[in-house]
Amino acid sequence: GIQVEQSPPDLILQEGANSTLRCNFSDSVNNLQWFHQNPWGQLINLFYIPSGTKQNGRLSATTVATERYSLLYISSSQTTDSGVYFCAGNNAGNMLTFGGGTRLMVKP
Amino acid sequence: DAGVTQSPTHLIKTRGQHVTLRCSPISGHKSVSWYQQVLGQGPQFIFQYYEKEERGRGNFPDRFSARQFPNYSSELNVNALLLGDSALYLCASSPGPSSRGQYFGPGTRLTVT
Structure with missing residues (x-):
């Protein structure tokens, strides 16, 4: 697996x-998906982005599949953006492999 | 429309006991996957079911089993619980076996004492 x-x-x-x-x-x-996990454990879908660029409000994501990386941009961060951000991918079926996460804290 | 639902939300069990966790997928979704998330780590894949058949299995012992019902809901069973089974168990649904994106339920937090 990946x-x-x-x-x-x-x-x-x-x-x-x-x-x-x-x-x-x-x-x-x-x-390739990006998720935000809130303090209660809920995984919230942010982007499905196997390639290219997408934007949703203050968030945007870019995946460069040929170079095997993806970036998540958060602009004008708010305290409600705090939590853990996960990316996950698979190359067959629905078995997602998750990264270790980025723990974000936004201070007022 | 309702999202993925899971029950119970919290559960406390003793070592050696058995537990059953339940999941109902989004209406119209036929695939259900189960993940285990230990504190401080990303979720790890346990099982995928599609049309009542197992489509994938992660690196978990035989104490873990699952099934999917005709209405596409699913159960995850864990026998002979160990302290290390304490985790958040997440269920995800998707329309098919290799779908554009999976959608997760709120999880069941299992504590084994």
Whole structure:
């Protein structure tokens, strides 16, 4: 199976700051997703992005499949953005392999 | 439309006991996958079921088993519980076996004492 690595593991931001989270994967993927896990454990879908760029409000994501990485951009961060961000991918079936996550804390 | 639902939300069991966790997928979704998330780590794949058949299995012991019912809901069973089985168990649904994106339920938090 594929290996997924995320960086940085921890990130502290002041409210209003921008940030970039990175996800590297070891092999080609045909399903790359970004999730936000809230403090109650709910995994919330942010993006399905096996390639290209997508934007949703203050969040955007870019996947460069040929170079095996994906980036999640958070602009004008808010305290409600705090939590853990996971990327996950697979190359067959629905077996997602998750990275270790980036733990984000946004301070007011 | 209702999202993925899981029950119970929390559970406390003793070592050696058995547990059954339940999941109902999003309406119209036929594939259910189970993941285990230990504190501080990303979720790990346990099983995938599609049309009541097992389509994938992660690296978990035979104490873990699952099944899917005709209405596409699913149960995860764990026998002979160990302390290390304490985790958040997440269920995800998708329309088919290799779908564009999976959608997760709120999870069941299992504590084994």
